[in-house]
Amino acid sequence: MKLLRYGPPGAERPGMLDGDGALRDLSGLLPEIDGAALSPATLSHLAAIDPASLPLVPGTPRIGAPVARPGKFLCIGLNYADHARETGKEPPTEPVLFSKATSAFSGPDDDVQIPRGSDRTDWEVELGIVIGTRAKYLDKDAALDHVAGYVLINDVSERRFQSERGGQWTKGKSHDTFGPTGPWLVTKDEIADVQNIDLWLEVDGERRQTGNTRTMIFGVAHLVWYVSQFMTLEPGDIIATGTPPGVGLGMTPPTFLRAGQVVTLGATGLGQQRQRMVPA
Incomplete structure (x- = not known):
């Protein structure tokens, strides 16, 4: 469905x-x-x-957004080795976990606000996991039993806020509208292989990201199991699973979003999004 x-x-x-x-x-x-x-x-x-x-x-x-009032909006950082390297970091040995404010949650085609004082607003196409049943201290082989379905997410990021304003990733990830999600929640029975989903993103019609979830460092089942070791996952919680290479931070020279630009993105079976950048 x-x-x-x-x-x-x-x-x-x-x-x-x-x-x-x-x-x-x-x-x-x-x-x-x-x-x-x-x-x-x-x-x-x-x-x-x-x-x-x-x-x-x-x-x-x-x-x-296809889910109302998620209790948690969690994200996995640097989950594609080539994306980690394009940002100047080594691939992690275990998942990098951070939070995005739930107030960043927005519709798939809503405008994205560039924050006041921002000069490094960036894009990240991602697969999102939607939790369907309560999960705590899961066994690895039971992790997917707790998943209701999957969504498309643009994990919009302000890189200066993320890396140069006290080392807190959350403040660079949580501005209003920085979490476009949807258009649909696709139940897991419709996804034949969650580790074989194509992802893409364009800025003003120019392709910037092309990837596939098979190149994740940590797969979906591992991520659900892993997060459940640290906190209880509740129905409606969302986990964004990381982005493939091609973000603005990794370009030469680094290139970031400006007001008036349009970002489009999509994933196999999960639909497409379109956002216009506007000043906050």
Whole structure:
């Protein structure tokens, strides 16, 4: 299934795509797509519904982030060896874990704000994991049992804030709109091999990133297991799994985003995003 939320910011409604890619309204069956809606029982119930029986949503409404109110927005840094090297760092020996403020969460096609004082706003296309059931101290072979599905994420970053303002990655990752997510939550049954998903990103139509999740240092199952050793993962929590090479920081010379530019990105089976850069 492809689940999504549509409508104005703060007033999104739950929806589902039918087999023809048309948007269907789920609000008669489900109050919201949040952690409570991602249980195996609820997802199984939704999968049994004929989408054609649901009301068709007219027009082209705004698409919001596909999960409401995630409790945690976690990220894995330097999870592709060639990306680590392009930033001047050695590939890590265990996952680099940091947080992104949940207030950075935004829709896939919403404008991205360049923060005041920023001159190094950068892009990062990533696969996101959405947790479906509570996970704590998992066994490695059980990790994927706790995953509801996957999303596309642009882990927008301000590199100066990230690296030169006290060494705190979170402050360079958490500005409002720095977490475009969606357009859909794709349930894990629709992804044949999560370690074989193509990722790409363009700036003003020029390709900047091309990668595949098979080149991750730490795969999806390992990441869910690993994070669960340090904190409880709750339904609706999101883990962004790292970006392939091609970020602005790694270009010669380093190149960063400016107001008016347009970023587009996508991933196999997970849809596409489009954001215009605007001043905060």
